[in-house]
Amino acid sequence: MIVDLRDIDSDPFRDKTFDVCICGAGVAGITIARRLPKHLNVALLEAGGLVYTDESQAVYQGTSIGQDYFNLTATRLRFFGGTSNHWEGWCRPLDAYDFLSHEHVERSGWPIRHRDLEPYLTEAKSILNIPNEPTGRNANVGGEPQMLLAGFKEVEYWWSPPIRFGTKYGAEIESMAHVICYLNANVTDITLFENKSAVQQVQVRDYMGRTFNVKARQFVLAAGGIENPRILLNCNRQVSVGLGNDHGLVGRFFTEHPHYWGGGLMLEDRVKNELLTFRGRKHKQYDIWKIFGPTPKFMQREKVLSFNIRLELDKPRFLRPFRERIQELVCTTTWGERLAERMRGRDIDCRLEDGKLRIVSEQTPNPDSRVMLGSDTDRFAMKRVVLDWRLSEIDKHTLRRAVIRFGQMFAERAWGRVRVEDWLLEDNIELPRLNMRLGNPGHHHMCTTRMGSTARQGVVDANQRVFGISNLYVAGSSVFATGGSVSPTLTIVQTCLRLADHLPARLKTPP
DSSP states (O other): OEEEGGGOSSOTTTTOEEEEEEEOOSHHHHHHHHHSOTTSOEEEEOSSOSSOOHHHHGGGOEEEOSSOOOOTTTSSOOSTTGGGGGOOOEEOOOOGGGGSOBTTBTTOOOSSOHHHHGGGHHHHHHHTTOOSSOSSOOOOGGGOTTOEETTEEEOOOEEOSOOOHHHHHHHHHHHOSSEEEEETOEEEEEEEOTTSSSEEEEEEEOTTSOEEEEEEEEEEEOSOTTHHHHHHHHOOSSSTTOTTOTTSOTTBSOBOOEEEEEEEEEEOHHHHHHHTTOOOEEOSSOEEEEEEEEOHHHHHHHTOOOEEEEEEEOOGGGOOOHHHHHHGGGGGSHHHHHHHHHHHTSOOOOOOOSEEEEEEEOOOOOTTSEEEEEEEEOTTSOEEEEEEOOOOHHHHHHHHHHHHHHHHHHHHTTSEEEEEOGGGGSSSOOOOOSBTTTEEEOSOOBOTTOBOSSTTTOSBOTTSBBTTOTTEEEOSGGGOSOOTTSOSHHHHHHHHHHHHHHHHHHTTSOO
8 A cells, every 4th residue: 555644634653553664665665565474564664755856855965075976866866666766777696706705805795695695586586577588698709608718707787677666566565455655754763762772663754744653563774875874873862873873883884886987999800890790788879798807816816896897889880990990090189180181181080999998896895985964954854964985995906907907808819909098097096077978986875884793893784683773674785795896786685585584583572
C-alpha cells in the first residue's frame, strides 16, 4: 500500500508498532521491503513523493569544500525510487579480491567475504533486469577471448535497461498488504530508549509542518551514502556526537569512483579492420571496445588499487588509417595545421585519435574524506551537509600507474599507441575540475557508515547493525568497507537481500 501523508488528516502511526521500519524508498529500501516475509508488518518511509518536486529536492542542498564535486542537489534524487531514477545501468559484482585486506592499502578489507554475497547474485540480477548472459560483450579482436596479459585481465559488464525502482516496483508495493509506504515522510530524529541501547521510535515530519512518531521493533536507515550519515549526525539530542558515532567514524571515509579520460587511442590498421564488424556496448558518442582490470599480482606489485580501463572508440566513420594519423600530427600546432592545409590544398581533419581511454578507479579509505554537518539548516531544522571529498596519494598513484602501464601493454600488443593526458604526468597529480571533456566522479557515494569488525573500525557490523544499538541497521552503499572499481548498485542489492534475510531472526528476540 502507498499512502501520501498529505492526504491524511489524522495520525496514521498512532497506536501502531511495526515489525520493521525502513527509512528510505530507493534501491536499498525497496529491495528490503520486497524481500521481507509477508507475516511482518513493514513501514517504508519515503521523504519525497512519487515524482520529483523542487520542495523535496531542496532538502538535499549542501556545500562541497574539498575536491571539486557536483552540486549536492544534482548528484542524488529525493523521491520514490531514489537515485535509481538517473542511474545509467552499469552492473558488475565486486571481485573476491575487493573484500580482502592488503598490506599496501590502509584500512582495506571487509568483515564479510565475496562468498557471503554470492548466493544473492542471481536474484539481484533478476531485480535489475540483467540478462543471464552479459550484454554488450567486449569485442573479440584478434580472436583472443577474455585475455590475460601483462598484468591486465579483460572484464565484462552487465547492463540493466536501466531499472527505475519506482516505476518497476511501484505497483507491487501498492499491492502489498503487509507493507505500507508513506510518501512525504521525512525522518528528522531517532529516539532511543532510556538506556540508549535500542531505538524506540523515529520522528517523521511532513511538508505541512506536522510531526509523527513511528514505532517499530527493528529500524533500517536506507537514505543513501550522503543522507545516512547526515541523519545519524543530526540525531544528537540524546547522544551529543550523533548516533553510532562514539568513535567519530560516521561520515568519514567518503569514497567515490573517479571516471576520467586517461588518454587518447590511435589504432593500428589491422585492428581498425577487425573493428568494422564490432558488436560491443553502444553509446551515443562512442562504442565500448574492451574493458580491462588489473590482476591481483599487478595490484600488489605496483602497490595500486583496483581500476577499470575502458577503451571507448569514435563511431566508425571517424576511424582513419594509422599512417594518415601519424602524418597529420602537424595538427598539434596551429602553424602546422595552416601549413599542411596550404600544401595539400584542402582542409584536413585534426581529429587525430580513434577513441579515448577512460580510467575508473577505486579510492582508498581516507578518514579525512568525509560528510560533515554545516551551520545552515533545512526547513526541518536539520543541519545541512558539508562534503569534503579528498584523494590520497595512493589514489593518484593508481591513476597514473594504471594508464602508463596499460599504454605500454597496448603498444607491445601492436594495437596502436596511447597518448597520456597531461594532468596524469604532473609531479603532483590533481584531478581536473568538473569537465565533461576530461571526465567526472561517478555519482557514487560510499563507505560513510562502513562495515567493520569492531566499533573502532566501522559504524556497522558484518550484519549492518549499528554498533551499540541493538535494533538499528543501515543499508546501501554507505556500509561498503571499500568501493572497488565497479558501480555500486548490484552490490547494494546483494547486501540488502542479505540484510532482509537477517532481520526476521532478530525479530524473535526483543530489542
